[in-house]
Amino acid sequence: DTAVSQTPKYLVTQMGNDKSIKCEQNLGHDTMYWYKQDSKKFLKIMFSYNNKELIINETVPNRFSPKSPDKAHLNLHINSLELGDSAVYFCASSHGTNQFFGPGTRLTVL
Amino acid sequence: DAKTTQPNSMESNEEEPVHLPCNHSTISGTDYIHWYRQLPSQGPEYVIHGLTSNVNNRMASLAIAEDRKSSTLILHRATLRDAAVYYCILMRETSGSRLTFGEGTQLTVNP
Numbered sequence: 486d487t488a489v490s491q492t493p494k495y496l497v498t499q500m501g502n503d504k505s506i507k508c509e510q511n512l513g514h515d516t517m518y519w520y521k522q523d524s525k526k527f528l529k530i531m532f533s534y535n536n537k538e539l540i541i542n543e544t545v546p547n548r549f550s551p552k553s554p555d556k557a558h559l560n561l562h563i564n565s566l567e568l569g570d571s572a573v574y575f576c577a578s579s580h581g582t583n584q585f586f587g588p589g590t591r592l593t594v595l
Numbered sequence: 596d597a598k599t600t601q602p603n604s605m606e607s608n609e610e611e612p613v614h615l616p617c618n619h620s621t622i623s624g625t626d627y628i629h630w631y632r633q634l635p636s637q638g639p640e641y642v643i644h645g646l647t648s649n650v651n652n653r654m655a656s657l658a659i660a661e662d663r664k665s666s667t668l669i670l671h672r673a674t675l676r677d678a679a680v681y682y683c684i685l686m687r688e689t690s691g692s693r694l695t696f697g698e699g700t701q702l703t704v705n706p
Binding site for chain 1: 627629631633636637638639640641644680686688692693694695696698
């Protein structure tokens with residue numbers, strides 16, 4: 486049973502396209518997150534939602550728009566993809582302080 | 596968020612104990628000390644956390660200095676599966692559970 490799942494695992498696309506990454510958690514957690522890990526392996530938080538409400542919104546271009554249709558899902562939509570968006574994107578969830586991470590989505594923008 | 600300092604890399608032999616240090620001299624009274632690890636090609640994984648007292652769980656032990664300005668993650672018997680990047684992170688309960696990752700320590704386990 487996968488606790489935090491993401492689709493797709495790999496995403497290769499052209500500059501300028503719009504793409505979405507989906508995340509689902511079956512842990513019953515209230516809070517979900519998106520993190521970005523760049524080519525230098527630095528992990529940075531992008532967004533956090535609690536009970537479908539945005540609570541953390543780091544300095545992220547507004548081309549990135551998270552959407553939480555319900556507590557178990559937090560999707561990430563990216564408009565007008567740029568080369569610099571290439572990275573591994575991790576979804577996570579928590580109830581309390583410990584976070585559970587998904588396997589990641591490797592996005593490559595050509 | 597207060598900063599942590601860890602060695603870039605460490606090496607250990609299989610089945611030997613490993614002590615991973617972390618300095619956090621600017622820690623505040625409400626900061627919890629969290630450890631996560633990231634195995635190759637996987638997402639980060641929670642290891643352990645503590646506030647003032649030493650903590651043990653099935654994965655590791657956490658030893659916290661009396662002044663809380665440093666801590667040590669202890670893997671009692673390293674296995675090849677423990678090879679990962681280990682992150683020491685300070686988290687305030689009021690921060691909305693934000694995890695601020697540093698560079699971490701790359702642990703290599705030799706057979």
